[in-house]
Amino acid sequence: MAARRKSVGRRVEGWKAKSWYKVYAPENFDKAYLGDTISNEPEKVYGRVMQTTLGEMTQDYSKQNIKMRFKVNNVAGDSAYTDFVGHEVTKDYLRAMVKRRTSRIDSIVLLTTKDGRKLRVTTTCFTINRADSSQAHAIRQAITDSVKARAAELSYEQFVKEMVLGDISREVFKLVKKIHPVRRVEVIKSKGIEASSVYAQ
Incomplete structure (x- = not known):
């Protein structure tokens, strides 16, 4: 005891x-x-x-x-x-965004901010009606170019704030709606990448 x-x-x-x-x-x-x-x-x-x-x-x-x-x-x-x-x-939110006879187009980009920090970002475009393969490719490329360009203009902290508050998504939306009717654009996921763990995409 x-x-x-x-x-x-x-x-x-x-x-x-x-x-x-x-x-x-x-x-x-x-x-x-x-x-x-x-x-x-x-x-x-x-x-x-x-x-x-x-x-x-x-x-x-x-x-x-x-x-x-x-x-x-x-x-x-x-x-x-x-x-x-x-x-x-959240997955529940994403499931609610997916509609029948529409397209979900994902773009996964490893980008570098103005101050040299790296971030892996997944941006998703939800269309109003189904996009064909050439339209999907054009949308994915427009997302990639836009997100990379904006990251190069901003510090890590500035980019992260614009990303999670929806400013990045709104700018991308303006671009991709010229390619195909779009219902919504969301940056659905991001991960800060430490220098030792960066690998080629």
């Missing part, structure tokens, strides 16, 4: 030794509060990934379909600060 009491005491002592850290989004998302994480050492907080929705961050619950991921890259006192590492639109 004595040994058991000693073990319980160690667990309680270990828990008390841990501290809570408040985690915040980057400046381009107004350092929105993302939640708390616990650790016995600040160094162990680095690299942790926090997940939330854009709706929760902005208090705009029409954006609950956009899942956001941030990685801790700095700790100061009891605060932890993050970098954007990716987003994804």
Whole structure:
């Protein structure tokens, strides 16, 4: 029994030794509060990934379909600060966007922002009626060219903000609707690519 009491005491002592850290989004998302994480050492907080929705961050619950991921890259006192590492639109939302006798055209692009950071972006175009193969190819090429060009003009933080808030999609929509009637364009997924993990597309 004595040994058991000693073990319980160690667990309680270990828990008390841990501290809570408040985690915040980057400046381009107004350092929105993302939640708390616990650790016995600040160094162990680095690299942790926090997940939330854009709706929760902005208090705009029409954006609950956009899942956001941030990685801790700095700790100061009891605060932890993050970098954007990716987003994804929920599968339920995508299923609702697909209609019969229409086309879904995906473009997956590895792009580089003005400050040299890399991001893999999946943009999807939903047409009003079915597109033929040449139209689909032209739409995919227009998306690729537009997204790459915009990334080259903006910093990583600027591009990410325009991407998740829909500015990139609206600009692409204006281009592709000239090729074929389009119902919607969405950047449905992105992932920040570290230099060591970049590979040729």
